[in-house]
Amino acid sequence: MILLRKTPSAVALVVAAALLAPGCSEPDGLDRRDAGGSAGCTGVCSEDGGLSSDAGTSVDGGSQADAGTWPTPVVMTLSEARELPVDSGMRVLFERVVIHTLERVERRTQDGQEQVRAWFWVVDPARPTQGLWVHKDWTDLPVGFVPQVGQRLDLTGQMQPESAFEQFNGYRTRLAQVELRLLGTLAVPADNFVLPGFGDADGGQARPNPELLGTRVYVPGPLFITDPSPLAFRRVPADASGPASSGFELSGGILVSTRYLSEPGSSDGGVAGCDGLALMVGDGGLGVFPLGIRGVWDTYTFVPCQDGGTGEGCPANPNGGRVPGTESPDGGLGNRYTHVLHPRNCDRDFGSGWDAGSMGSGK
Numbered sequence: 001m002i003l004l005r006k007t008p009s010a011v012a013l014v015v016a017a018a019l020l021a022p023g024c025s026e027p028d029g030l031d032r033r034d035a036g037g038s039a040g041c042t043g044v045c046s047e048d049g050g051l052s053s054d055a056g057t058s059v060d061g062g063s064q065a066d067a068g069t070w071p072t073p074v075v076m077t078l079s080e081a082r083e084l085p086v087d088s089g090m091r092v093l094f095e096r097v098v099i100h101t102l103e104r105v106e107r108r109t110q111d112g113q114e115q116v117r118a119w120f121w122v123v124d125p126a127r128p129t130q131g132l133w134v135h136k137d138w139t140d141l142p143v144g145f146v147p148q149v150g151q152r153l154d155l156t157g158q159m160q161p162e163s164a165f166e167q168f169n170g171y172r173t174r175l176a177q178v179e180l181r182l183l184g185t186l187a188v189p190a191d192n193f194v195l196p197g198f199g200d201a202d203g204g205q206a207r208p209n210p211e212l213l214g215t216r217v218y219v220p221g222p223l224f225i226t227d228p229s230p231l232a233f234r235r236v237p238a239d240a241s242g243p244a245s246s247g248f249e250l251s252g253g254i255l256v257s258t259r260y261l262s263e264p265g266s267s268d269g270g271v272a273g274c275d276g277l278a279l280m281v282g283d284g285g286l287g288v289f290p291l292g293i294r295g296v297w298d299t300y301t302f303v304p305c306q307d308g309g310t311g312e313g314c315p316a317n318p319n320g321g322r323v324p325g326t327e328s329p330d331g332g333l334g335n336r337y338t339h340v341l342h343p344r345n346c347d348r349d350f351g352s353g354w355d356a357g358s359m360g361s362g363k
Helices: 008-020 078-082 277-284 346-350
Strands: 091-110 113-124 127-136 151-161 173-185 215-219 223-227 247-250 254-257 293-300 338-342
Touching: 078 091, 078 127, 091 127, 091 173, 091 215, 113 215, 127 215, 254 293, 293 346
Parallel strands: 127 173, 254 338
Antiparallel strands: 091 113, 091 151, 113 127, 151 173, 215 293, 223 247, 247 254, 293 338
16 A cells, blocks of 8 residues: 655645545534543553454444555644544544553454454654544454553544534544554653643633643642532433532633543453542532642533433433533523543542642542
């Protein structure tokens, strides 16, 4: 296969051809660019990171396209690929990227064949401020490939937005229909150190710092919880039990999602809930992070119920996801998504320096 390297002439020709061809387009007013489960992990979360010995063929609904039928991939950086039109149809190749965080990994056996699907984030170690959300589906090749943190890959795929109805991750830019080639392993780059003024989401109305989406960031302290239950994270569970909020707001307007920290650990080694987190945000508690906080910087949305509620497990509102609390006085739906911090591990991302004040200290 001949690979195109990203030059103005090559990309312009491919994109122009894609735009002139008939096909699907986004509905008016639904901007899905750069907009983004279960517990995940930030360590090696599976016992086998090698390539499948048999790439196999598609065995479930919808066939895996043969490698020869895909458009010729164009070598790009992650930030260049984010600028592509959503309907370009272009396949891109990211060279020597590194998996920095897993969201989840699922396995199944289909007609005797081991298959894996997974959701994870990668970073370009040569450009550590560039990251991306990746979805490997069951029949993406190699079908049995198990992602692990620290794997260095060549990744081929197509840039797509997540569905507007994908809970929490809707609208997020992702790489899909992927083909992975394992090159080895590499230490994950250090978290991006951010300066004062970073991350002010204005209660969910804004989409701050898009240049760091898909990467891990470190926000230095001291940081204070200014709102333990901001409107952007509030929801009413369908069974009227459980937490009414899945995050909090820090000084500087930074929204922090806790949905990965309040669930049981996953079967593949994902982290469990934070001891003491409820003391930080429960009963109006205002905690402090003297050493700062870390996590993945990416998008957030919430898909409400069709009847107007915000519980889960109900028919979805036909308008898709939006950020609670950002609705306009005239009945407008509000901001479809915002950018928030996603801590993944209590010890690493909150560190030994987080303190629940007079209510006790977390570990």
